[in-house]
Amino acid sequence: MASPSASAGQRPSPLSEDVVVAHQKRAAAMAAAEMVTDGMKVGLGTGSTVAYLLPALGERKLRDVSCVATSPATERAARELGLEVRRLDELGELDLAVDGADQIDPMGWLIKGGGGAHTREKIVAAAARRFVVIASAEKAVDELAPPVPLELVHFGVQSTLRALAHARLRAPSDPEAPASAPSQQSPDGGLIADYFGPVGDPRELSARLSGTPGVVEHGLFAPEMVSLILIAGEEGVERRAGGKPGD
Numbered sequence: 001m002a003s004p005s006a007s008a009g010q011r012p013s014p015l016s017e018d019v020v021v022a023h024q025k026r027a028a029a030m031a032a033a034e035m036v037t038d039g040m041k042v043g044l045g046t047g048s049t050v051a052y053l054l055p056a057l058g059e060r061k062l063r064d065v066s067c068v069a070t071s072p073a074t075e076r077a078a079r080e081l082g083l084e085v086r087r088l089d090e091l092g093e094l095d096l097a098v099d100g101a102d103q104i105d106p107m108g109w110l111i112k113g114g115g116g117a118h119t120r121e122k123i124v125a126a127a128a129r130r131f132v133v134i135a136s137a138e139k140a141v142d143e144l145a146p147p148v149p150l151e152l153v154h155f156g157v158q159s160t161l162r163a164l165a166h167a168r169l170r171a172p173s174d175p176e177a178p179a180s181a182p183s184q185q186s187p188d189g190g191l192i193a194d195y196f197g198p199v200g201d202p203r204e205l206s207a208r209l210s211g212t213p214g215v216v217e218h219g220l221f222a223p224e225m226v227s228l229i230l231i232a233g234e235e236g237v238e239r240r241a242g243g244k245p246g247d
Helices: 016-031 050-060 072-081 118-127 156-164 204-210
Strands: 043-044 066-069 094-099 127-134 148-152 167-169 191-196 215-218 228-233 236-241
Touching: 016 050, 016 127, 016 228, 016 236, 043 050, 043 118, 043 156, 050 072, 066 072, 094 118, 118 127, 118 148, 118 215, 148 156, 148 204, 156 191, 167 228, 204 215
Parallel strands: 043 066, 043 094, 094 127, 127 228
Antiparallel strands: 148 191, 148 215, 167 191, 228 236
């Protein structure tokens, strides 16, 4: 007689789901790492999937590869693995940028910024001839849903939040921080918030958020920013073409 853990229809344990997701993230990251060749200038994103990309790049022992990091955490991890990290203004146009995503819809719209680095991530994506997104299967959704990360200017932030109507500052990442502690901040000191209103048409919301005074940047990435999306699932890595011209 089969054990209860092997009975048909039983949901996998949270641990086994975590293992599957980790395997998928690594598979997507490995596929992107294979796209990097000697002499390239590469943008490195931020987040748990990029954490698998960095060692995959380090293991390849590529020559003359220069990297731009979108966050201090990525920069530290890249340097520890022996990758050369330089400033974007030193390198100019990048050959390739690779980053994760929080959500990916069927049209190729992304929500990014769970780590609060979406402004830098968007700058680096725009500076790259090719922008590749890597993700595990659960990041592919039928339609985008809130929250949408925001970076806000400190000055008049309460006025900005009122204008947005459905946004609030993100609590400090330290759970023991006092209630008076400031919101999470971006790598460049902007306040991190999240928009919790309906997404609806992502292009309309993107325009509205961009047009609100006090919003530095938001976490909606349009399909035309993306060259390729690599989504790792049970049957391997799916490749979805993006809408970035010139790919």
